Amino acid sequence: MNGIDISSYQTGINLEKVPGDFVIIKATEGTNYVNPACNDQYMSAKKSGKKIGLYHFASTGSTAEEQANYFVDNVKNYLIEDHSLAFLDWEAQAVTMGANWAKTFLDTVSKRISATPMIYMSKSITNAFDWTNVSKTYALWGAQYATMAPQLGYNKKPWSDDNMWGAWGTPSIFQYSSSGKLSGWDGPLDLNMAYFDRKTWDKFTNLNK
Template sequence: MALNGIDVSHYQNGINLAKISADFVIMKATEATSFVDPCCDSHYQEAKGAGKLLGVYHFARGTGTGKEEADYFLKHCENYVGEAILVLDFEYTNQPNSNTVKWCKTWLDRVHEKTGIRPLIYMSHSATRHADWSSVAKDYGLWVARYANNQIVNGYQKDPWLGTEGTGAFSTVAIHQYTSTGRLSGWSNNLDLDIAYMSKDAWKKYAWPNSTGSSGGSVTSKEVTLKKGETLIVKGV
């Protein structure tokens, strides 16, 4: 069981998301504490109108504290909370250390504190193994970027290559971005292609954990994600 989708930003200005085959679309929303993606809301409303599952992400810069950047993200995404998966895009260094892990956890914890929603964290495959992410992995799901190569990928892949090295403290992968040179009908330029190892119900559970009336609060990554070949179990639904 899996979902296919894309992630977009102002670099895809002009794309008609209603014409793109995708179960989900994740939009860039903010960066640091001074940038709002000018295409975020138009992309968001277009994807929502087309019935896509939704996500929004914050591109971390580390120029502000984790709390400051989280608050900036939430200030500009308040109308999306309850509809979209929330994501921290961490890639300002490919060799994180204990300080950067702490920064990311502060951001994630702040968003959870303010919304009751547990965000995902996006990072490169190598970054998962360059630091001890156990304090993050116990509560937050992973969206990992790993590409087999830089060749053009025409259409979605059912079983994209992830390698055998593992993803450090993250025992499961919620979403895998497997190319930045993907091509889909309806857009002539490159796209990031993603596969989410979850059902539509699990996606909605990430976006709004109490939407089904569960009194247990937010779910963790282990409760709504699966490894390849495993059966999905969503607790509390």
């Protein structure tokens, strides 16, 4: 499946006009930020018929439990009632907090929504820490770019180097560009490929188990 991920930078996007099978939307960051465009983007995604994910951008300054609960408290209806897929965005300064912090966040979210979230990180981070205890339960949304040049449309065979993705071996979703160009939106978009189908997406959200 092909898809994009978006944040407040894509405020006003009409997801009925942008091609793709899924969209992953930034919902929260830390314990004091909610994407002001999240609700409109979610409703646009729902109207488009795309599979939907919501992510939390981890930050320093508060515990894993506090951030997990803040994330769920703000979008629990989307995650539980609408069966959207939950993600932890693990990059920037957050990586200094270590794999155990990330696992605690994922465990907390999983318990609250009775579903299995995923974790996002760059390929370099998958190999910089021991993710064995995380990879046993939580699938990887991994990122690596061949180029920063504009990517016109989705790529059926996106490039990745020959290195393994740490404890995961391979990602379940691959973000291969941050400069994608798709019809229906004038600005750059993150392009992704999910190596599974819509039914498997539903299984991650505890739908139809």
